[in-house]
Amino acid sequence: MDAGLEKVVAAETVLSDVQGAEGRLIIRGKDVDTLAREFTFEQAASHLWAGFFDATPELRTALGEARVKAFERMKQDFARLAPLPEVDALRAALSLAPDRHDVAAAIDLVATMAVATGAIAQMKAGRTPVAPDASTLHGTDLLRMIRGEAPSTEEARALDAYLVTISDHGLNASTFVARCVASTRAGLGSAVIAGLSALKGPLHGGAPGPVLDMLDGIGAADRAEGWIRNALDRGERLMGFGHRVYRTRDPRADVLKSVVNSLPTSSGRLALAQAIEGRILQKLAAEKPDRKLDTNVEYYTAILLEALGIPRGLFTCLFGCGRVTGWIAHVREQLGTGRLVRPASTYVGPMPADSVAA
Template identity: 55%
Template sequence: MKIGLDDVVAAETALSHVDGEAGRLIIRGRDLEELAGQVSFEEAVATLWEGLVPDISEDPRCLLGRARVRAFAHLAPLAPHLSGLTPVEGMRLLLAALPDAEEDHASLAVGAAAVAAAMAVRGSRSLPAVAPDASAGHAADLLRMLRDAPVEDGEARGLDTYLVTVIDHGLNASTFAARVVSSTEAGLLSAVVAGLCALKGPLHGGAPGPVLDMLDRIGRPENAEAWLDAAIARGERLMGFGHRIYRVRDPRADVLKGAVARLKGADNRIAFAEAVERTALEVLERRKPGRRLDTNVEFYTALLLDSLSVPREGFTPLFAAGRSAGWAAHTIEQARTGRIIRPQSRYVGPRPAEAA
């Protein structure tokens, strides 16, 4: 028996494949590097949803733009209830208010995830919700709704690259949760909410924020080696380094590193973080010889979103905004099997007394 279902095949999918040994992420037959930074989020959604969502290939930008407007009409009345909730809790509240019976439920889920992410982050700070612009690109509109300020083209491209990078990643915990709910015929929106609930856990979706906490504690490049050495000596994990699946470099990290480099400027911490990264890799090689602990997607996610002025408590909601397209695709794919996911467990509790 494999505790945690490690290496157990629980589904067949045509959506994505994670090859940890080779350091590859394949999305519908294409390497991630062919999509992220090369096509818009809307185009990546169309690629992922091909054969699953009938209207997605016609004009995905218009489809998702209309979905954001429809979602805002559903969600705007709930804005007063977001105060006092964390952004993830607020996003959960908003998405749970959507009806499963709504038409075009896949596009509505992705549009709603963007609207809910922005609303929840702003609501947690007692700021008013910002209405979407159906004519804008998905990434640009998400960032504008979040900040209530104009978005530069370079910033929109940076967020676009991020959303594509996290659009799908095999049968991870949140995607599996979504597929389990889908297998009960509960509905697509319910499955997406389940995915978000799984993503809320710090072992899955909450890691990029602590990367910035680590950089805050290091403070200056010249402090990095001593701080990192001391952290390893205390048995602490260096946030943003190593990955459970990838035995070589995480391909998502390479894509986001390029996006981060294009945003480097005097008013962000990218140059400092790059210096810390170089030192961390040297310290890890010296302190943990024989182990491949490369920079992972969390490190560059933190730098990218921080440079876009996304507050660190908003990192997980933005992750969910991108991953919602993958959850929707897996939900539809799972529903087509017509089978409920129902694994077995091994009972290890006490037995009733045997009759004499």
């Protein structure tokens, strides 16, 4: 038995290859840094979805129109969503979307994720949700709806790069859950909601916020060594370091570090983060020489999203806005197998008395 399923091959996929030993991520034949540098969100979604639908429309126009429709559909429900925690509000919003298998439903789900995330951000700040602008790129409009003002070109490109970077990552927990739901022939909406529910957990998509809490706790580079030593003595996990698959540096961390460098608003926080990162890596190498603990995607995700003015409570929702395209691609791939996911288990409980006596 393999309790974490690391050695269990549960799917063949054309979508992504996570090479843990080499620290490399390939998404449909392209290295993640190439994809993040050269593709918009819409182009990356088309890249992931290629061949999984009979036809995929030009996504900039289709997503723009879908965002407008999603906003109109959700208007009457904003007041009911407002009191809920951010991810719970997003799940509730997704439950209002169509639960079909066609490309229109896929586009609607991506649009709903963005519109709901923007509305949640505004409502948590005590403001009225901002209507989408169908004419803009998806990532640009998402950031505008969250902040209530148009982002700069550099900011919009930075968010796009983030959404593309996290679009797919092998058979992670949320993707596996989405594929399990898909195998029952439930609709795309059911699978996406299941994926988001898995993403909510702090061991999966909930880690970027605590990275900032850690940096706030350290405060200054010259305090890092003592803070790190005390944290390790207490048995605490250092957020943003270590990964279940990678045995070297998470390649997405370097992509996002480069993106953060392009934002002038990140300079002070970035300098502190880099100084603390170096001290943490030195300490981990000395304290845990038998474990390969390096920087993961959450570390620079936190710095990037903070620099873009995204509230910490919205970080998991933002992750979902990027990963939803990958979930949808995996759902469509799983449907093609025609097989219900049904692993076996080993019973270790008590036996009936007559069985024991026999």
